[in-house]
Amino acid sequence: MPWARARAVAATAAALGTERVPLSSAAGRILAAPVRALAASPAFDTAAMDGYAVAGCGPWRIAGRVLAGRPGWAGTLAPGVAVEIGTGAIVPDTAEAVLPYEVCRVDGDTVSGAREVKDHIRRAGEDARPGDELVPAGRTATAAVLGAAAQAGIDELTVHRRPAVAVLVTGDEVVTRGVPGPGQVRDALSPIVAALVERAGGGPLAHEYLRDDARLLRSAIDSADADVVVVTGSSSAGAADHLTSVLAELGARWLVNGVRCRPGHPQVLAVTAAGRWVVGLPGNPFAGLVAGLTLLEPLVAALAASPLPAPATLPVVGAARPYPDGVRLAPVELGAGPARIVPGARSGSLRAAAIADGLAVLGPRWVTGGRAAVLALP
Incomplete structure (x- = not known):
C-alpha cells in the first residue's frame, strides 16, 4: 500500500467512548462535550483592586473594611462614604467604584483621590452565566480550560x-536490561512505542516479552486487556515471524499488509474478530520508528479523538537515495533554512534519528532542495 494511503487508513479509526474524569485527571484530554458554566463568574460584584469602595464624590469618610472571603458590607454606601476593600471582596451594592491604594490619600478617617476611567469592579456574571458554553467539544483540556472550569463551579469533565x-x-534474542551478550539485542522499540502513544493521546501501556512461539503470540493477543496491541519483531516473513498466521487464526480483518516505504516496509494493521486493533512493527529499530509514525501514532490519535497536525512541508537538502516504488523516510535536522538530512541512517540503527528533529518523506522523484513532508519526532 502507498505510504500516504496507509497512514490515512490508520487515521480513519472511530473514536472510543467517553468518560467523566475529575479536573485533576483531565489535563491533555480531548473534550467529548462542551464545558458549560454551572455558576456565574464572578458570582458577585467583586473588587478588582485593593483600595476603597466609594460612592458619590470625594473626599470620602472611611466607614469600615471588607476583605475577601468575609461577609459583604451590611449597609449601603451613601454618597461621600467609603469602605476599605481587598481584591476579591464583595463590593457593596451601592458602590460606584474602587479607588486603588495607589491613587488614594488617607488623612485620619478620610480618603481622597481622583476616580479613574475604570471603576475596578468586576460585575457578577460578566465572564459567564450559568449554562454558558465556555469551551466547545473537541478541544484539548489545557491548563486554562481546567482553570475556567473550576471558576465556573465544575468538578468533572466529559472526555x-x-x-x-x-x-x-517478540524475539528469543531480545533482552530488557544491561549490555547485550553474544546473539542478543536490547529492546529499543518499547521506548519508541511509549513516546508515540503518549504524544497521540494514548493511555495505559502494558509490556510483555515473548519467545518466538506462535501459540504464545496468539494467546497474548487474544487475552490482551487493551484496545490496541502492538507487536514488534514478528511482522515480516521469516521463520520466526508468526504474526501473519496468528492473525489469520484470530479471524482478523487486514487493513494494511506492507507499505511501499523504506525503511519499514513489513508493517501491519489489522482488527481481530474481537474488535482489537493490532499493529505490527518490524524489529529493526529505525524501521520500527518509521512504522510507528506511519500506522501506530495516527491510529491511537484517531481512537483518542485527537487528530494529528498535518506535517510541515519544507525544502530538504542532503544526500539520500529515493525509493523508486514508494517513499524513503530520512532523518532531518531543522533550523532557520531548509531541513538537512542527517547522514548515516540505516534500518537497524537509531543513531542518525537520535540527533534528528523529524523524518522527511522523500518521494521517488525527490532531488536535493526539493520540498517534502516532514514528520516531527516525539
Whole structure:
C-alpha cells in the first residue's frame, strides 16, 4: 500500500467512548462535550483592586473594611462614604467604584483621590452565566480550560477515553536490561512505542516479552486487556515471524499488509474478530520508528479523538537515495533554512534519528532542495 494511503487508513479509526474524569485527571484530554458554566463568574460584584469602595464624590469618610472571603458590607454606601476593600471582596451594592491604594490619600478617617476611567469592579456574571458554553467539544483540556472550569463551579469533565495499548515484544534474542551478550539485542522499540502513544493521546501501556512461539503470540493477543496491541519483531516473513498466521487464526480483518516505504516496509494493521486493533512493527529499530509514525501514532490519535497536525512541508537538502516504488523516510535536522538530512541512517540503527528533529518523506522523484513532508519526532 502507498505510504500516504496507509497512514490515512490508520487515521480513519472511530473514536472510543467517553468518560467523566475529575479536573485533576483531565489535563491533555480531548473534550467529548462542551464545558458549560454551572455558576456565574464572578458570582458577585467583586473588587478588582485593593483600595476603597466609594460612592458619590470625594473626599470620602472611611466607614469600615471588607476583605475577601468575609461577609459583604451590611449597609449601603451613601454618597461621600467609603469602605476599605481587598481584591476579591464583595463590593457593596451601592458602590460606584474602587479607588486603588495607589491613587488614594488617607488623612485620619478620610480618603481622597481622583476616580479613574475604570471603576475596578468586576460585575457578577460578566465572564459567564450559568449554562454558558465556555469551551466547545473537541478541544484539548489545557491548563486554562481546567482553570475556567473550576471558576465556573465544575468538578468533572466529559472526555474521550484514552486507548489502552499493550506492547508484545517478540524475539528469543531480545533482552530488557544491561549490555547485550553474544546473539542478543536490547529492546529499543518499547521506548519508541511509549513516546508515540503518549504524544497521540494514548493511555495505559502494558509490556510483555515473548519467545518466538506462535501459540504464545496468539494467546497474548487474544487475552490482551487493551484496545490496541502492538507487536514488534514478528511482522515480516521469516521463520520466526508468526504474526501473519496468528492473525489469520484470530479471524482478523487486514487493513494494511506492507507499505511501499523504506525503511519499514513489513508493517501491519489489522482488527481481530474481537474488535482489537493490532499493529505490527518490524524489529529493526529505525524501521520500527518509521512504522510507528506511519500506522501506530495516527491510529491511537484517531481512537483518542485527537487528530494529528498535518506535517510541515519544507525544502530538504542532503544526500539520500529515493525509493523508486514508494517513499524513503530520512532523518532531518531543522533550523532557520531548509531541513538537512542527517547522514548515516540505516534500518537497524537509531543513531542518525537520535540527533534528528523529524523524518522527511522523500518521494521517488525527490532531488536535493526539493520540498517534502516532514514528520516531527516525539
